[in-house]
Amino acid sequence: MKRFFWLLVAVLLASSGLAQQTRLRVFVGGQQRPDVMRKILDLYQQRNPGVRVDIEVGGATSDQQQQYLTTVLASRDPSIDIILIDVIRPAQYLASRWADTIDKYLPAATRQALLRQYLPAYTQANVINGQLVALPGFADAMFLYYRTDLLEKYGFKPPTTWEEVIQQAQTILQRENNPTLNGIGFIGAPAEGAVCTFLLPVWAAGGDVTNAQGQFALTVEQAQRALQFWVSLMDQRVSPPNMAEKPQDTIRQEMQAGRWVFGTLFAYAWNRFQNDADSQVKGKIGVVPLPAFPGGRQVSCLGGWQWVVSDFSRNKAQAHKLVRFLSSPEVSKILAIEASNLPVFPALYRDPDILRVNPWFAQALPVVQAARARPQHPRYAEISEVIRVTTNQVLARQKTAEQGARDIVNRLQAIYSGR
Amino acid sequence: MTQQEPRYRRSFGDLSERALAFWLLLPATLLLGLVALYPVARLFHNSLFRRRLTDETGTNPVFVGLGNFAQALSDERFWTALWNTFLIVLVTVPGALVVGLLLALLANLPFQVRWPVRLGLLLPWALPLVFAGLIFRWFFDSQYGVVNDVLVRLGGERLLWVTTPELLFWAVCLTIIWKTSSFVALILLAGLQVIPKELYEAAAVDGASRWQSFWRITLPLLTPALLVAAIFRTITAFQTFDIPFAMQNGGSSFETLAMYVRTTSIENLNFGYGSALAVLMFLVSLGVTLLYLRHIRGADD
Numbered sequence: 001m002k003r004f005f006w007l008l009v010a011v012l013l014a015s016s017g018l019a020q021q022t023r024l025r026v027f028v029g030g031q032q033r034p035d036v037m038r039k040i041l042d043l044y045q046q047r048n049p050g051v052r053v054d055i056e057v058g059g060a061t062s063d064q065q066q067q068y069l070t071t072v073l074a075s076r077d078p079s080i081d082i083i084l085i086d087v088i089r090p091a092q093y094l095a096s097r098w099a100d101t102i103d104k105y106l107p108a109a110t111r112q113a114l115l116r117q118y119l120p121a122y123t124q125a126n127v128i129n130g131q132l133v134a135l136p137g138f139a140d141a142m143f144l145y146y147r148t149d150l151l152e153k154y155g156f157k158p159p160t161t162w163e164e165v166i167q168q169a170q171t172i173l174q175r176e177n178n179p180t181l182n183g184i185g186f187i188g189a190p191a192e193g194a195v196c197t198f199l200l201p202v203w204a205a206g207g208d209v210t211n212a213q214g215q216f217a218l219t220v221e222q223a224q225r226a227l228q229f230w231v232s233l234m235d236q237r238v239s240p241p242n243m244a245e246k247p248q249d250t251i252r253q254e255m256q257a258g259r260w261v262f263g264t265l266f267a268y269a270w271n272r273f274q275n276d277a278d279s280q281v282k283g284k285i286g287v288v289p290l291p292a293f294p295g296g297r298q299v300s301c302l303g304g305w306q307w308v309v310s311d312f313s314r315n316k317a318q319a320h321k322l323v324r325f326l327s328s329p330e331v332s333k334i335l336a337i338e339a340s341n342l343p344v345f346p347a348l349y350r351d352p353d354i355l356r357v358n359p360w361f362a363q364a365l366p367v368v369q370a371a372r373a374r375p376q377h378p379r380y381a382e383i384s385e386v387i388r389v390t391t392n393q394v395l396a397r398q399k400t401a402e403q404g405a406r407d408i409v410n411r412l413q414a415i416y417s418g419r
Numbered sequence: 420m421t422q423q424e425p426r427y428r429r430s431f432g433d434l435s436e437r438a439l440a441f442w443l444l445l446p447a448t449l450l451l452g453l454v455a456l457y458p459v460a461r462l463f464h465n466s467l468f469r470r471r472l473t474d475e476t477g478t479n480p481v482f483v484g485l486g487n488f489a490q491a492l493s494d495e496r497f498w499t500a501l502w503n504t505f506l507i508v509l510v511t512v513p514g515a516l517v518v519g520l521l522l523a524l525l526a527n528l529p530f531q532v533r534w535p536v537r538l539g540l541l542l543p544w545a546l547p548l549v550f551a552g553l554i555f556r557w558f559f560d561s562q563y564g565v566v567n568d569v570l571v572r573l574g575g576e577r578l579l580w581v582t583t584p585e586l587l588f589w590a591v592c593l594t595i596i597w598k599t600s601s602f603v604a605l606i607l608l609a610g611l612q613v614i615p616k617e618l619y620e621a622a623a624v625d626g627a628s629r630w631q632s633f634w635r636i637t638l639p640l641l642t643p644a645l646l647v648a649a650i651f652r653t654i655t656a657f658q659t660f661d662i663p664f665a666m667q668n669g670g671s672s673f674e675t676l677a678m679y680v681r682t683t684s685i686e687n688l689n690f691g692y693g694s695a696l697a698v699l700m701f702l703v704s705l706g707v708t709l710l711y712l713r714h715i716r717g718a719d720d
Contacts, residue, residue: 063669063686070685074472096472096688190670242561244582247668378473382687389671396582398672 022318024053027069027083030060031249031268032305033339040331044322051318060249062086062192066381073098073310081313082323086192087125087140087304088374088384090133095378100309102132105320117329118344121302125373133308135327138341140303141371142196143364145255145263145273148286150176158288160298162229165262165291169238172261184233185251185263188243190392193266195374195384196301198391198408201226204296209375209383209412216416223405227394229293231401244396256281264290266303270358271340287360289367302371304344336361342368379415386411459701465694472688480691487695497696500679501703507592507663507675508656514596515652516645519603526604527611540608544601552665555594556581559666581666587673591663598662599655603648610644611637650711657704676700 028037034057041053058065066089072080073096085093093099103111111132115123122136144165146158150172159165169183187193202208207222233239248265255263256273258280263269273285292298307323309316325331329348335341336354342364348354349365375383386408394404466487468480491497526536543551558564559580567577580586614637622632660677671678680700684693 061669067685070688074688092473092688095474096477189668190672191668240562242579242582244579245561245668379471379687381473385671385682385686392582392670393672396579396672398582398584 022051022315024051024081024315024319024322025056025079026053026322027056027058027065027080029058029062029065029084032084033268033335033341036335036338039338040326040334043334044325051322053322056080061247062088063384073312076312078310078312078314080310081315081319082326083308083310084137084305085134085308087122087302087306088192088376088380090126090306090308091128091376092378092380093308094128094131094133098308098311099133100311100313100316100320102135102309102320102323105317106132119346119368121368121371121373122304122306122344125302125304125376126306128376134306135323136344137305137307137326138332138335138339139344139368140266140268140305140342141300141364141368142200142264142266142290142303143287143300143360143367144290145265145269146286146288147258147261147281147284149284150261151286158286159291160288161292162294166233166236166238169261170236173238180259182240182254182260183238183262185246185255185260185265186230186233186239186243187246187248187251187264188230188392188395189245189247189250190388191247192384192388193248194388194391196303197230197264198223198226198387199372199374200290200299200301201229201293201296203299203372204293206296208372210416216413218409218412220402220405220409223408224401227391227401227404230391230395231397234395244392255285267340267342267364270360271338274340287364289363298370300367300371302368302373304342377415382415383412386415462694462697462701465690466698468691470689470691470694472690476691477688483691487692488699490692491695491699496674496679497676497699500674500676501699503588503674504657504659504676504703506588507595507659508653510592511595511599511656511659512649512652514592515600515603516649518596518600519648520607520641520645522600522604523607523611526608540601540604542601543598544605546598548598548661549665551594551598552662555590555597555662556666556668559590581668582672584672587663587666591666591673594662594666595656595659599652603652606648606651607641607644610641614640646711646714650708653707653711654704657700657707676703 026037026041028034034055038055041055045051045053058068066086069080069083069085090099094101106114115127115132118136119139122139126132126134126136144159151158151168154168154171154175156164156168156171159168165184173181173183187197199209202218202222202225205222205225207218209216209218211217230239230243234241234243251260251263252265252269252272254260255265255269256276256279270285270287273279273281274283289298290300307326309319309323313319327344329343329345332341332343332345332348333351333354336343336348336351337357340358342361343349343351343354346365346369349361355361374380377383390399390404390408390411393399394401399407465480467482467484468476469483469486470476470480522540526533526540530536559566561567561577561579561581564580566580571577578586580590618636618640619632622636627635658677659675660681663673663675664678664681667673671682674682676696677700680693680696683689683696687693
């Protein structure tokens with residue numbers, strides 16, 4: 001009887017201890033290095049013994065993650081407290097009222113001071129209609145990855161224009177005469193990355209989807225030239241004819257197996273090339289800013305991931321506290337070292353610890369600062385679908401560049417005019 | 420049976436038994452109402468509103484009457500998706516029936532050990548649709564796929580199966596037929612096993628060839644089973660989603676009606692219009708089912 005009494009006391013104590021503990025659930029995508037995120041959350045748990053943070057891992061691509069999150073959020077499910085969202089989504093989260101905006105928890109002065117520390121592009125991406133929807137976790141942009149060993153073998157310098165890339169790829173492919181080696185990899189599958197593929201040449205030629213006033217401004221001619229540029233890479237045989245099958249991570253995996261000379265990829269690829277056990281290209285990869293397009297300038301596509309608190313969370317105050325930690329310089333540094341994620345704080349691009357692991361970060365800051373953002377719109381999902389599916393169809397030669405350009409412009413125009 | 424009938428009648432008049440029946444049936448009725456009737460009613464209701472989660476109509480839907488349906492009728496993408504769905508039905512239902520019949524006849528042969536044959540029949544059926552789609556996506560991959568490998572070994576050219584719409588259509592149909600013919604075969608195998616052996620013996624005595632006895636005995640007696648298989652297959656073919664979706668990497672160059680419904684509601688968050696599309700899909704399925712039911716009753720009479 002006595003033993004039973006003590007057991008009861010122990011159970012009661014344990015359960016009240018559990019009740020005091022706040023449990024938070026954080027959602028990250030499969031490609032956003034959940035293993036590194038876990039380490040960071042463990043650190044937070046050590047410092048905040050009253051909080052336990054679980055991690056939920058979602059799909060590999062931005063659109064797959066959002067499809068799942070839509071069903072969770074549209075049904076007002078409170079099980080997820082914090083979500084890592086793509087840079088293109090804050091406007092939609094605000095319009096759908098899925099985000100518990102950060103403003104409530106920040107005095108105006110603190111808010112200003114805080115936002116001044118980040119790269120301006122991320123302040124811009126996260127403040128929609130004056131409301132702070134999310135805080136940046138890490139920055140990202142597209143870069144040109146190349147095989148240092150192959151370029152050196154033929155006496156080439158890292159290219160700065162696409163003409164050079166094409167010419168170098170042609171020479172290397174011809175001389176190597178290796179049927180498994182491909183030239184220039186770019187994102188051609190109808191996933192989110194194909195939106196960047198389409199917009200890069202548009203931006204380089206001085207165009208954009210909207211003008212400074214936010215009105216639709218893309219012309220058929222701009223769209224056609226952009227599509228034609230990528231098709232011409234296949235015509236010149238520096239890219240294989242099946243580019244329409246290639247999502248970003250397939251190119252990353254193939255490049256890791258030594259099958260590409262060049263690849264246009266986001267920053268995450270570096271760490272995989274250098275550290276993955278199966279990498280055939282350790283120490284053989286260089287990174288430079290994306291080359292200048294014919295007659296244009298150098299541009300990159302802005303990526304990056306933001307921490308948002310779900311409006312259906314039952315622990316909003318605790319969740320906001322965790323988001324402040326996750327968007328701090330300390331975490332930005334850990335992510336840079338462990339996952340080669342670009343920091344959202346300009347000062348960290350000169351941090352010696354970070355540069356030791358990612359020497360190319362030294363020249364990455366201007367690229368991120370000059371990177372262009374994809375359109376911000378509550379109906380971005382539709383805009384994205386129009387662009388990525390049509391671009392894919394043109395690369396698959398189901399449509400000519402001209403037909404594709406007309407389709408993109410007509411359908412985007414309909415979305416922007418509210419139809 | 421006939422002796423029990425008066426007792427049955429008596430108990431039917433018994434109120435407490437009726438009450439018992441009511442209470443026994445209530446959970447099932449409620450469950451059906453909850454998981455089948457309520458969602459369908461809600462779908463019809465939603466289809467009459469403009470409701471996008473991307474603007475203020477997400478929380479305050481605006482009644483538009485049949486506006487969404489009018490929009491669908493003038494929506495080229497809807498008609499393309501409907502047409503694609505019909506094509507899938509037209510190719511994969513007869514395809515699965517023929518392949519399923521062959522498999523059933525094969526499995527019905529007097530094998531010494533039957534379980535490997537039956538297991539082989541069951542495997543594709545037990546596989547989730549998305550897996551089948553992903554596996555066949557790799558089969559048809561232009562670079563690493565086994566299909567192109569065989570083509571090249573035979574002296575052919577590499578084909579871009581997944582990104583060429585005409586080829587993709589046949590790749591999708593082949594996958595669906597592979598995946599669904601085992602279900603058809605299971606139903607037909609059951610049908611084959613109830614055909615009395617004496618009929619075949621009698622036909623053999625009369626000097627009928629195997630071919631004749633197949634056409635005169637097997638096929639006519641298998642008709643009810645074939646019809647059941649055809650109905651189920653047609654209804655699921657109208658809902659085709661997983662396989663073409665998984666085979667396109669998130670693309671929509673070949674889009675069925677179910678895929679369009681999903682993109683509109685889940686991706687574009689346009690729940691009003693998405694519901695209207697789903698209602699139209701529901702009506703098409705309902706029409707097909709009614710047509711078949713009438714046919715079956717006709718056959719029974």
